[in-house]
Amino acid sequence: MQFFQARNVMEAVERAGPGSYFLAGGTDLALQLREGKVKPQVLVDLSRVAELKTLNASGGCLEIGSMMTFAELGSSELVRTKANALWLACQSMGSPQIRNQATIGGNLGNCSPAADGLPPLLALGAEVRLVSRRGEETVSLAELLKRRPLLQEGTLIKGFLIPDQGWKSGFAKLGRRRALAIARLSLGIAVKSEGSRAKKIRVALGAVGERAFLSEALAEMLEEREMDETWLEAAAAGAQQVVASALGSRASAPYKQAAVAGVMREALASLAGGEELNGG
Amino acid sequence: MVELELTVNEKTYKLEIEPDERLIDVLRRRLGFTGTKEGCGEGECGACTVILDGRTVNSCLVLGVQAHGRKIITIEGVGDRRRPHPVQRAFVEEGAVQCGYCTPGMVLSAKALLDKNSDPSPQEIGVAMSGNLCRCTGYDKILRAVQRAAREVSGK
Numbered sequence: 529m530q531f532f533q534a535r536n537v538m539e540a541v542e543r544a545g546p547g548s549y550f551l552a553g554g555t556d557l558a559l560q561l562r563e564g565k566v567k568p569q570v571l572v573d574l575s576r577v578a579e580l581k582t583l584n585a586s587g588g589c590l591e592i593g594s595m596m597t598f599a600e601l602g603s604s605e606l607v608r609t610k611a612n613a614l615w616l617a618c619q620s621m622g623s624p625q626i627r628n629q630a631t632i633g634g635n636l637g638n639c640s641p642a643a644d645g646l647p648p649l650l651a652l653g654a655e656v657r658l659v660s661r662r663g664e665e666t667v668s669l670a671e672l673l674k675r676r677p678l679l680q681e682g683t684l685i686k687g688f689l690i691p692d693q694g695w696k697s698g699f700a701k702l703g704r705r706r707a708l709a710i711a712r713l714s715l716g717i718a719v720k721s722e723g724s725r726a727k728k729i730r731v732a733l734g735a736v737g738e739r740a741f742l743s744e745a746l747a748e749m750l751e752e753r754e755m756d757e758t759w760l761e762a763a764a765a766g767a768q769q770v771v772a773s774a775l776g777s778r779a780s781a782p783y784k785q786a787a788v789a790g791v792m793r794e795a796l797a798s799l800a801g802g803e804e805l806n807g808g
Numbered sequence: 809m810v811e812l813e814l815t816v817n818e819k820t821y822k823l824e825i826e827p828d829e830r831l832i833d834v835l836r837r838r839l840g841f842t843g844t845k846e847g848c849g850e851g852e853c854g855a856c857t858v859i860l861d862g863r864t865v866n867s868c869l870v871l872g873v874q875a876h877g878r879k880i881i882t883i884e885g886v887g888d889r890r891r892p893h894p895v896q897r898a899f900v901e902e903g904a905v906q907c908g909y910c911t912p913g914m915v916l917s918a919k920a921l922l923d924k925n926s927d928p929s930p931q932e933i934g935v936a937m938s939g940n941l942c943r944c945t946g947y948d949k950i951l952r953a954v955q956r957a958a959r960e961v962s963g964k
Contacts, residue, residue, distance in 0.1 A: 529827050554870060622939075625865050625939045708941070
């Protein structure tokens with residue numbers, strides 16, 4: 529196995545070819561290497577690529593470089609105010625040690641069904657910036673997650689763009705314990721409201737099926753309604769329907785179908801952010 | 809093989825390692841820092857915790873090559889019998905050590921917390937220690953020890 533430490537994005541994609549793997553935080557890849565699940569010919573290390581370690585808000589977007597760690601995002605005031613759902617997910621993902629090392633780009637690249645970063649990014653309407661020798665591409669995360677395979681060979685996840693349009697967002701996760709727990713169920717939600725009325729909604733579920741996904745049915749059910757007690761109950765019941773139809777007859781279905789109502793209520797209770805913006 | 813230069817406990821080492829070699833193996837097998845313990849080997853238990861550039865990581869989930877040019881603190885760099893670190897002293901005084909296997913990782917997580925925040929709340933201590941499992945003590949004594957060390961470090 530060869531090892532190559534890239535100094536910039538150009539170098540990284542130049543070296544990426546058949547049998548190559550990008551090394552981000554490595555918390556998943558180190559384990560897969562040890563278990564022999566992956567056998568790279570070339571390991572392209574991204575830890576020295578400064579342009580992937582950026583976080584800024586400009587041009588109506590929050591821009592997050594793929595090599596930002598969960599700890600860095602979870603301690604950022606910018607992320608808390610502009611992308612509350614993601615900030616919340618960063619508090620509970622893995623453990624302090626894993627959050628210090630694991631990156632948001634790696635979370636997408638590895639694309640575990642239970643990836644904590646994906647439901648919030650989906651709910652926030654994130655776009656993903658990809659780059660390869662073939663050029664650059666910006667694609668919505670929701671669309672990207674429908675692709676098989678997720679990424680073409682030699683494609684690097686450069687970062688994420690989160691539109692900054694005054695949406696409130698929230699996140700909740702169900703694990704078997706509070707720390708060090710793989711999500712059994714996670715839910716990200718974003719709401720664009722006018723007063724007490726929900727105008728637009730995005731809801732995403734994780735650990736329900738192979739990959740995190742946005743539920744358009746659930747969004748439609750909850751849009752253009754007063755966010756009152758009835759609405760809250762509709763959200764909980766709607767989430768149960770979505771989980772039931774996504775999981776079918778899997779063994780975990782009865783448990784998750786019951787549990788998601790509570791996860792939805794918790795996610796809604798955590799809604800925050802977006803207040804300080806015009807038209808919010 | 810890849811050339812690796814890293815600083816462990818303020819001493820610089822140059823060596824050659826395999827690209828897929830884990831940091832824990834570099835520390836234990838190549839450099840002899842056997843105070844770093846391997847528990848689960850998959851990032852669930854925190855026994856292999858070391859401090860990498862001021863932040864705790866699981867050395868079983870970090871590749872050695874990722875430590876190139878960086879500074880590591882292992883338990884050997886924290887204190888010794890004659891001059892224990894306040895966290896180590898507090899662990900002894902509170903009886904927070906039973907079998908001792910999780911202790912190096914526990915001490916390093918506590919030290920990393922107190923280095924940044926010498927007056928943590930019980931909740932902050934709980935979060936900082938949440939990535940370290942102990943199967944003996946039931947955690948109460950460990951959390952008390954960290955509080956005691958914090959009082960000593962902050963002078964309260």
